Amino acid sequence: MFDFAPAPGASKPDLYRDLLAAADAVTADEPDAVANMANVAALLGEFLPDCNWTGFYRMVEGELVLGPFVGRPACIRIPLGVGVCGAAAKSGETQLVEDVHAFPGHIACDAASRSELVVPIKRDGEVIGVIDLDSPDLARFDAEDRDGIEALARLLSDRV
Template identity: 50%
Template structure:
């Protein structure tokens, strides 16, 4: 449908937004739309080794209090960690703090969870709806310092398209 084989180090996020809107069309399904999103990103951005979602689920109780975890969702790349507690690693930190986390060198990030030892940098963006964290978009790269402010802005805008087009 779209030529995503020529990934660039400076992606055209406006064009990716148009492609994403077209790909999602009238589909509202969570699994379908997050799978399509993962594939588009993985094949459109250069120097990635993982792109996908972790979705929020109830976790085990801690001291009688329910906790939240991130459960592996649709992705592109090698086998990944299955469950991540809120507050743990880059994904759990982004979820707990409800903010995008860009890590230039994951080896310098306290508590980093190494699902793939080839990963060197990471960006994690929470999916927020009415103040609730529905999950996170997690993207890893084998390059140090792979993700720029432009990437953060572009990916956040693409997630807005996904969120508007998807039933969570």
């Protein structure tokens, strides 16, 4: 059994250091990608305050398909270039969106979401999925969040 939790009052760098260590511990010896995504989605939900959705979309035959997550039911398929997730997958670039309602083509899977951070997961230069974080707070995510989740995506690139 795993029992990981963020340290109370931890700074963002410490929180992401601990999150990365926990994600490494639960995925290091597990070859199943879905199991790894499920555990990491749960860790994200546990470690990151003020998020109403944390999880994954996987690249399947040229579109994003819902993977393991924590939160309300979500859009199942997202075409490349559509919404924040589709933009991240198509461009291969992280999308840090302070106000999703101002993002052209935003897909409102949960009307409560107001900001979003989507980080592509790449293997051999190709996007194989994305990590998606939503928050009911405007401008919830910043450069420290981006850097922390990009480090997580690099760790997971050969484990999901």
